[in-house]
Amino acid sequence: MTRSSPGCPPTSQALDSDLAARVARSALAADGTVTNRWGFHQWFAEYTAGDWSRVSEIPFSGLVGWRFQKSTGNLVHDSGRFFSIQGLRVRSGQGPIRGWSQPIIVQPEVGVLGILVKEVKGVLHCLMQAKMEPGNHNGIQLSPTVQATRSNYTGVHGGKPVPYLEFFRRPRSHHVLADVLQSEQGSWFHRKRNRNMIVEVSEDVEPLPGFCWLSIGQLYELLRTDDLVNMDARTVLSCLPLAGRGLAGTHAGGGDTFRTALLRSLSEDEATLHTTRHIRSWITDARVRVEIDATLINLDDVQGWQWSADRISHETGLFFDVMAVDVHTGNREVGGWTQPMIHARDLGVVAFLVQRIDGVLHVLVNVKAEPGFVDVVELAPTVQCTPQNYQALPPEAYPPFLDEVLGAPPDSVRFDTTLSEEGGRFFRTRGRYMIVEVAPDRDLAVPDDFCWVTLHQLAQLLQHSHYVNVQARSLTTCLHSLIRQPEGC
Amino acid sequence: MTRSSPGCPPTSQALDSDLAARVARSALAADGTVTNRWGFHQWFAEYTAGDWSRVSEIPFSGLVGWRFQKSTGNLVHDSGRFFSIQGLRVRSGQGPIRGWSQPIIVQPEVGVLGILVKEVKGVLHCLMQAKMEPGNHNGIQLSPTVQATRSNYTGVHGGKPVPYLEFFRRPRSHHVLADVLQSEQGSWFHRKRNRNMIVEVSEDVEPLPGFCWLSIGQLYELLRTDDLVNMDARTVLSCLPLAGRGLAGTHAGGGDTFRTALLRSLSEDEATLHTTRHIRSWITDARVRVEIDATLINLDDVQGWQWSADRISHETGLFFDVMAVDVHTGNREVGGWTQPMIHARDLGVVAFLVQRIDGVLHVLVNVKAEPGFVDVVELAPTVQCTPQNYQALPPEAYPPFLDEVLGAPPDSVRFDTTLSEEGGRFFRTRGRYMIVEVAPDRDLAVPDDFCWVTLHQLAQLLQHSHYVNVQARSLTTCLHSLIRQPEGC
Numbered sequence: 001m002t003r004s005s006p007g008c009p010p011t012s013q014a015l016d017s018d019l020a021a022r023v024a025r026s027a028l029a030a031d032g033t034v035t036n037r038w039g040f041h042q043w044f045a046e047y048t049a050g051d052w053s054r055v056s057e058i059p060f061s062g063l064v065g066w067r068f069q070k071s072t073g074n075l076v077h078d079s080g081r082f083f084s085i086q087g088l089r090v091r092s093g094q095g096p097i098r099g100w101s102q103p104i105i106v107q108p109e110v111g112v113l114g115i116l117v118k119e120v121k122g123v124l125h126c127l128m129q130a131k132m133e134p135g136n137h138n139g140i141q142l143s144p145t146v147q148a149t150r151s152n153y154t155g156v157h158g159g160k161p162v163p164y165l166e167f168f169r170r171p172r173s174h175h176v177l178a179d180v181l182q183s184e185q186g187s188w189f190h191r192k193r194n195r196n197m198i199v200e201v202s203e204d205v206e207p208l209p210g211f212c213w214l215s216i217g218q219l220y221e222l223l224r225t226d227d228l229v230n231m232d233a234r235t236v237l238s239c240l241p242l243a244g245r246g247l248a249g250t251h252a253g254g255g256d257t258f259r260t261a262l263l264r265s266l267s268e269d270e271a272t273l274h275t276t277r278h279i280r281s282w283i284t285d286a287r288v289r290v291e292i293d294a295t296l297i298n299l300d301d302v303q304g305w306q307w308s309a310d311r312i313s314h315e316t317g318l319f320f321d322v323m324a325v326d327v328h329t330g331n332r333e334v335g336g337w338t339q340p341m342i343h344a345r346d347l348g349v350v351a352f353l354v355q356r357i358d359g360v361l362h363v364l365v366n367v368k369a370e371p372g373f374v375d376v377v378e379l380a381p382t383v384q385c386t387p388q389n390y391q392a393l394p395p396e397a398y399p400p401f402l403d404e405v406l407g408a409p410p411d412s413v414r415f416d417t418t419l420s421e422e423g424g425r426f427f428r429t430r431g432r433y434m435i436v437e438v439a440p441d442r443d444l445a446v447p448d449d450f451c452w453v454t455l456h457q458l459a460q461l462l463q464h465s466h467y468v469n470v471q472a473r474s475l476t477t478c479l480h481s482l483i484r485q486p487e488g489c
Numbered sequence: 490m491t492r493s494s495p496g497c498p499p500t501s502q503a504l505d506s507d508l509a510a511r512v513a514r515s516a517l518a519a520d521g522t523v524t525n526r527w528g529f530h531q532w533f534a535e536y537t538a539g540d541w542s543r544v545s546e547i548p549f550s551g552l553v554g555w556r557f558q559k560s561t562g563n564l565v566h567d568s569g570r571f572f573s574i575q576g577l578r579v580r581s582g583q584g585p586i587r588g589w590s591q592p593i594i595v596q597p598e599v600g601v602l603g604i605l606v607k608e609v610k611g612v613l614h615c616l617m618q619a620k621m622e623p624g625n626h627n628g629i630q631l632s633p634t635v636q637a638t639r640s641n642y643t644g645v646h647g648g649k650p651v652p653y654l655e656f657f658r659r660p661r662s663h664h665v666l667a668d669v670l671q672s673e674q675g676s677w678f679h680r681k682r683n684r685n686m687i688v689e690v691s692e693d694v695e696p697l698p699g700f701c702w703l704s705i706g707q708l709y710e711l712l713r714t715d716d717l718v719n720m721d722a723r724t725v726l727s728c729l730p731l732a733g734r735g736l737a738g739t740h741a742g743g744g745d746t747f748r749t750a751l752l753r754s755l756s757e758d759e760a761t762l763h764t765t766r767h768i769r770s771w772i773t774d775a776r777v778r779v780e781i782d783a784t785l786i787n788l789d790d791v792q793g794w795q796w797s798a799d800r801i802s803h804e805t806g807l808f809f810d811v812m813a814v815d816v817h818t819g820n821r822e823v824g825g826w827t828q829p830m831i832h833a834r835d836l837g838v839v840a841f842l843v844q845r846i847d848g849v850l851h852v853l854v855n856v857k858a859e860p861g862f863v864d865v866v867e868l869a870p871t872v873q874c875t876p877q878n879y880q881a882l883p884p885e886a887y888p889p890f891l892d893e894v895l896g897a898p899p900d901s902v903r904f905d906t907t908l909s910e911e912g913g914r915f916f917r918t919r920g921r922y923m924i925v926e927v928a929p930d931r932d933l934a935v936p937d938d939f940c941w942v943t944l945h946q947l948a949q950l951l952q953h954s955h956y957v958n959v960q961a962r963s964l965t966t967c968l969h970s971l972i973r974q975p976e977g978c
Contacts (some may be wrong), residue, residue: 176766178766
């Protein structure tokens with residue numbers, strides 16, 4: 001008797017049963033079973049050297065296939081697909097800034113960000129892609145196996161088919177490790193979500209040119225290199241079921257080290273400062289308490305922004321610009337195109353404060369409203385801001401803990417790498433991603449909209465939509481990477 | 490050192506540690522420690538007899554404080570608060586009906602549905618309220634401790650303060666058992682959600698007139714009475730952490746009975762047909778696959794509906810009507826009022842098919858798009874429909890499993906009670922709530938949009954928003970109630 005259906009087949013319970021141990025083994029794998037450090041860098045350097053793409057800033061009048069719509073001023077594609085730049089009017093019931101309007105990217109299509117994994121000689125490996133994106137200041141970064149909008153894979157681009165997409169369009173034929181819709185930048189996107197997927201295959205999969213098998217541990221090492229692991233790879237990796245259970249034993253006799261506290265934080269059996277039920281209740285309360293009303297308006301109707309031939313900018317020169325690029329490449333689905341992009345000129349600061357509480361590492365998260373979220377608030381990093389922007393804002397708006405992070409003594413900084421935002425929409429927009437440890441004996445005053453959580457609690461929330469924003473997901477992956485002793489790369 | 494903050498205090502870990510056992514004890518409590526069966530019925534009968542409220546249908550012109558807005562035709566309150574009746578245009582990419590428009594209730598405010606619980610002589614008791622709602626055909630039903638819209642408690646009504654509300658507005662001073670935003674009828678409400686809360690107090694709380702302490706087991710018994718336990722009470726009770734762990738031992742030597750299979754279904758340790766990870770992936774896939782576009786329009790612009798002096802009805806006479814009532818009561822926050830309501834004349838059928846799979850009871854859920862949902866789809870009962878409506882629809886639209894449910898042999902029907910939809914918005918709108926067991930040896934063909942899940946898996950999803958619709962939550966409570974052997978009531 002089978003009760004399976006095409007919609008929901010009997011699960012690969014066997015593959016699931018020792019999943020935690022298998023993920024842990026790969027996360028701790030020192031060097032590649034398939035690709036070693038030298039081999040990776042050679043491959044990546046060769047691939048980068050062979051990339052002939054050129055990206056240049058152009059005036060809006062140079063856009064081909066895009067136009068400012070007459071009746072609305074919205075910047076749209078002739079096909080009506082891809083994305084558009086519209087206006088957003090925001091009214092808030094709280095905080096020092098009660099209302100503003102801004103340009104915003106509207107992209108209703110859900111894309112797929114998928115990493116294909118396969119066990120090779122007992123170690124899970126991820127099929128990663130060296131991918132050129134026009135916004136990357138360094139051209140090529142390490143990306144998921146598949147990074148495709150619906151327009152990509154339904155052929156609106158008129159380009160080549162997306163390699164390996166079939167594994168993610170029929171995930172139920174394979175072993176699914178993660179499959180969840182996650183939000184993207186709520187300040188720049190209106191209700192954008194992508195499907196974050198990790199799918200395990202058992203059959204042989206040949207890496208095409210531009211693809212490379214890497215262990216999770218290798219990816220964790222590479223995260224320490226500026227602008228190498230792209231945003232899409234970081235968000236997908238954050239959904240990986242990295243559980244303390246799988247890592248049990250690796251901290252035997254570890255004593256009171258940072259790494260021991262981190263491993264304990266990943267475990268479901270350790271004491272937490274707050275129960276998960278209380279954390280959910282705290283989030284529910286914020287969803288009800290925060291009054292934010294975000295309405296799409298015509299781009300023509302945004303206030304405080306000015307238009308030039310090649311930029312739409314805030315009159316203060318802060319926040320971000322809308323601009324346009326021309327892309328020539330020999331290396332992507334299509335040979336060349338033009339498109340609008342968002343450009344935040346100043347470096348963002350994206351940081352977690354962490355602290356050992358009774359020997360278990362806790363992360364200070366901020367429940368934050370961003371106007372583009374589907375469900376009002378999500379958990380954000382302790383600090384997520386662009387310091388320069390506060391020149392134009394009242395002092396009450398100054399971010400809590402920013403000085404704490406930027407003034408931290410060097411020996412308390414556990415992670416500090418500059419990473420890029422997604423290069424398909426954001427032009428050379430980067431953030432300094434930091435993890436700063438607060439001494440265990442300090443009693444930090446914590447405002448209402450902040451809460452200490454463990455990595456296991458974050459992992460539980462990451463299984464669902466609407467809980468953890470894209471910056472916090474990136475940082476979660478950075479924090480996971482610290483389960484390895486740094487080896488230099 | 491304390492790391493507590495007003496936003497997220499150290500949790501009542503002690504109260505949480507044996508919560509499963511305490512909930513189980515109350516669920517199995519045969520008769521009230523505080524209120525016995527005879528006492529309850531006497532109290533309820535007396536309270537009903539003392540209810541002087543009268544509800545009469547009136548023409549729209551009899552509404553006081555409400556009007557059809559000139560420019561839109563929307564039915565709105567003069568204050569701009571409460572709720573309004575607007576239009577909704579729906580376009581669907583799937584199914585036999587690709588587009589329609591309809592009236593819809595728009596109520597952006599999140600209300601509180603809260604049950605206060607307290608341990609009395611070792612048994613958790615719920616403070617329930619005998620509450621008149623204008624839509625109840627029988628006037629008074631058993632309701633949560635608090636059932637309040639924001640307009641209620643911010644005094645727009647100009648009425649009396651809502652009793653016990655303070656426990657739910659500052660839940661963090663108490664022990665929170667559940668606190669989650671849950672959707673309501675997505676066919677009749679546009680993105681309506683209420684905050685479902687269960688809060689435990691330790692101090693003495695005196696029941697006011699109209700309130701009564703009942704054990705969970707007593708509430709489960711009362712669910713078998715037609716139109717007694719109201720919708721709000723049913724949805725809040727579904728969020729109760731009723732876990733197999735707490736019930737362990739109660740099926741010792743239970744053999745292969747329905748009740749044993751039900752208890753095993755509540756346990757996290759039992760084998761499930763599908764892993765929870767696969768079920769989440771199946772839901773993610775539906776959110777991406779289902780194309781539904783629901784846009785608010787002016788009520789004037791709905792097509793296929795006709796206006797009379799006292800009804801807005803579909804031209805076929807099916808689906809539902811918008812109508813108006815005049816309410817006189819000596820028994821509510823305010824003495825009398827008029828309001829619009831929704832009236833579905835025909836009885837709905839709301840049913841779970843359940844089956845023992847390897848001795849563990851599984852529930853057949855349907856991933857269903859309703860135009861009012863915030864996140865495209867939620868899990869619905871196996872059957873959720875009004876059979877009469879299918880007269881007007883093509884045969885392909887006929888609901889799967891409806892005949893299976895209505896034609897089930899009597900000895901496979903485990904639950905069959907007529908229950909009311911929420912009486913504050915729905916006028917005498919009722920459903921036949923059924924649980925029907927499929928023989929263990931039958932191999933039912935299951936379409937793509939259906940899946941077998943255990944009660945433990947449903948409980949995990951119920952801790953979050955956007956997963957389980959209000960009809961499925963009601964039925965979950967009905968199914969939970971079957972952990973008791975029926976005793977007659």
